[in-house]
Amino acid sequence: MELLMTRLHEGTVLLYALSMLLYFFDFLNNNQKANKIAFWLLSIVWVLQTIFLFLYVMKTGRFPILTIFEGLYFYAWLLVSLSLIINRLLRVDFIVFFTNLLGFMVMAIHTFAPVQIESEVLAQQLVSExxxxxxxxxxxxxxxxxxxxxxxxxxxxxxxxxxxxxxxxxxxxxxxxxxxxxxxxxxxxxxxxxxxxxxxxxxxxxxxxxxxxxxxxxxxxxxxxxxxxxxxxxxxxxxxxxxxxxxxxxxxxxxxxxxxxxxxxxxxxxxxxxxx
Missing domain, CATH: 1.20.1330 (f41 fragment of flagellin, N-terminal domain)
Structure with a gap:
């Protein structure tokens, strides 16, 4: 189960990266098709993040903000949520792109931090990946x-x-x-x-x-x-x-x-x- 969750987290990061690339293309060229695809990819990222967040709350019985790594994940979730809202309601592409850039950095730091993995072997494998x-x-x-x-x-x-x-x-x-x-x-x-x-x-x-x-x-x-x-x-x-x-x-x-x-x-x- 831990390996499966790790793979899902990695897949989420890759989807986030692809979404950010498309937002960057839209930011430079005002391409609505790229913006639309990026929005839906980011929506999938948000859904996966929300599921992970819910499962973590169910497992621990508390809100994930008590440690630095829990806080990073919740912070990344908030950034994605705000980015989706801004993209849909305000249409400020400059803010959307740089919010996603910051969110991706936080997500990458959290996902590939071996301290959150209980298995030492899996943690080392994650760093290699x-x-x-x-x-x-x-x-x-x-x-x-x-x-x-x-x-x-x-x-x-x-x-x-x-x-x-x-x-x-x-x-x-x-x-x-x-x-x-x-x-x-x-x-x-x-x-x-x-x-x-x-x-x-x-x-x-x-x-x-x-x-x-x-x-x-x-x-x-x-x-x-x-x-x-x-x-x-x-x-x-x-x-x-x-x-x-x-x-x-x-x-x-x-x-x-x-x-x-x-x-x-x-x-x-x-x-x-x-x-x-």
């Missing part, structure tokens, strides 16, 4: 940034061919400039929240397994630089209306940081090397 999910999300984000880089590179090639009036099959096979730019932007939109989720889970894992780790580790700094850099890329695209070759060169420059962080900073990192 936290590391697995962290790495998976990081690789997914890097994959999205890689494809975004490829489309930006193709954009520059296509732009050069058009400028030099090099007509032919190669020009037709590359696709039009608008499509290449939009695909590059879309993949960056996907990569940013994936990396953000990965960093949240990675910080939780480090706190559990390596409490004395230095936050000046090159891998950690590099990951946050990438997150900030691509966030600036999205900001310039959406708010400052930067587009075309300037945006493509900017994207390629940030991808160089991704490569440096993955290959160079990974080898300079103390605990990432130890972990591998």
């Amino acid at each position: 936290l590391l697995f999910i962290h790495i998976t999300f990081a690789l997914l984000s890097y994959s999205a940034f890689t494809l975004s880089f490829v489309f930006s590179l193709l954009y520059l090639i296509q732009y050069d061919l058009l400028k030099r009036k090099k007509w032919g099959k190669r020009l037709l096979r590359l696709g039009d400039l608008t499509k290449l730019e939009n695909l590059s932007y879309l993949l960056a939109v996907i990569g940013v929240p994936l990396l953000g989720v990965s960093l949240i889970l990675g910080i939780q894992w480090a706190n559990l397994k390596l409490p004395g780790v230095s936050w000046l580790d090159m891998k950690i700094i590099g990951s946050f630089v990438i997150l900030i850099g691509y966030s600036v890329y999205l900001y310039l695209k959406i708010r400052k209306q930067v587009y075309g070759r300037a945006l493509a060169f900017l994207n390629i420059g940030f991808f160089m940081i991704v490569l440096i962080n993955f290959f160079l900073f990974g080898s300079l990192s103390s605990f990432h090397v130890w972990n591998t």
Whole structure:
């Protein structure tokens, strides 16, 4: 039963992460379809959280607020509840997204905290699974940034061919400039929240397994630089209306940081090397 409940909690966190990704996409692009799917996913999360909360009250015979970890779960439940109400009644997307971001962090901390698991073996397994999910999300984000880089590179090639009036099959096979730019932007939109989720889970894992780790580790700094850099890329695209070759060169420059962080900073990192 404990294993089943643990799996359900993990599934809830993954549903929460997917909902947050869709809310992020809606936040940037005002996409009502993404907002609707995110709302229903978050509703499922709320239902599962409410069931877990009810079962815990039935088991202990008291309200779960007497310990820090009980309080975290109730706090996460309140944030999800408020987020659903705000999303349905007020339609303030900025508040909804950042409320969900905070709620996800609290939910992840509570779910993967081994102190709440009675079985020591299960607790260690849960921490290992936290590391697995962290790495998976990081690789997914890097994959999205890689494809975004490829489309930006193709954009520059296509732009050069058009400028030099090099007509032919190669020009037709590359696709039009608008499509290449939009695909590059879309993949960056996907990569940013994936990396953000990965960093949240990675910080939780480090706190559990390596409490004395230095936050000046090159891998950690590099990951946050990438997150900030691509966030600036999205900001310039959406708010400052930067587009075309300037945006493509900017994207390629940030991808160089991704490569440096993955290959160079990974080898300079103390605990990432130890972990591998």
